Amino acid sequence: DGGITQSPKYLFRKEGQNVTLSCEQNLNHDAMYWYRQDPGQGLRLIYYSQIVNDFQKGDIAEGYSVSREKKESFPLTVTSAQKNPTAFYLCASSYWDRDTEAFFGQGTRLTVV
Amino acid sequence: AQSVTQLGSHVSVSEGALVLLRCNYSSSVPPYLFWYVQYPNQGLQLLLKYTSAATLVKGINGFEAEFKKSETSFHLTKPSAHMSDAAEYFCAVSNRQGAQKLVFGQGTRLTINP
Numbered sequence: 590d591g592g593i594t595q596s597p598k599y600l601f602r603k604e605g606q607n608v609t610l611s612c613e614q615n616l617n618h619d620a621m622y623w624y625r626q627d628p629g630q631g632l633r634l635i636y637y638s639q640i641v642n643d644f645q646k647g648d649i650a651e652g653y654s655v656s657r658e659k660k661e662s663f664p665l666t667v668t669s670a671q672k673n674p675t676a677f678y679l680c681a682s683s684y685w686d687r688d689t690e691a692f693f694g695q696g697t698r699l700t701v702v
Numbered sequence: 703a704q705s706v707t708q709l710g711s712h713v714s715v716s717e718g719a720l721v722l723l724r725c726n727y728s729s730s731v732p733p734y735l736f737w738y739v740q741y742p743n744q745g746l747q748l749l750l751k752y753t754s755a756a757t758l759v760k761g762i763n764g765f766e767a768e769f770k771k772s773e774t775s776f777h778l779t780k781p782s783a784h785m786s787d788a789a790e791y792f793c794a795v796s797n798r799q800g801a802q803k804l805v806f807g808q809g810t811r812l813t814i815n816p
Contacts, residue, residue: 593745624806632794633806634803677743681804690736691804693747694745696743696744696745698743
């Protein structure tokens with residue numbers, strides 16, 4: 590079945606460490622997105638990628654980095670520069686130029702300990 | 703710039719009662735509008751979307767929403783609430799250039815009372 594897979598589901602990080610969240614899709618979508626979810630704030634866009642080897646900053650990119658070396662994969666690195674990384678992270682994908690919706694993964698809950 | 707305002711962070715209704723979740727948007731271009739549902743520790747699932755084909759949009763699980771341009775609203779309704787409808791609901795807007803960068807509202811948590 591086609592879909593988006595995020596791993597791990599739960600992740601714990603010590604302060605000062607970088608950590609990478611995985612996102613893979615087999616929907617043949619062009620575009621992929623990372624959102625951060627905090628209670629009462631909805632979802633905010635961190636980064637998005639329209640095509641392979643290209644990505645753009647979203648509204649809250651500081652302290653995060655991404656890569657898009659393959660169409661299927663869009664990993665997110667939470668760096669030590671991110672001051673408040675504890676959150677629920679959601680990856681999504683969609684076609685870029687069609688009237689369709691974005692599909693979401695099941696999320697990764699990151700906790701800094 | 704686009705924005706979404708969901709009125710009411712928490713809504714509580716009795717089982718069998720009408721569900722009404724409010725969403726107002728701001729957009730400088732004709733918008734695409736979406737409602738997503740999220741169950742605890744899960745991703746988002748699309749309930750319905752408006753892309754200009756019809757102003758009354760029917761979605762899954764008996765939900766529907768009406769696009770009202772004059773009121774810049776896209777409220778979500780369901781005639782009769784079921785216990786399984788308890789979840790968080792997000793309204794989102796995107797522009798019409800094919801980009802799917804969604805701008806979300808802050809969410810409304812729906813509680814169903816037996």
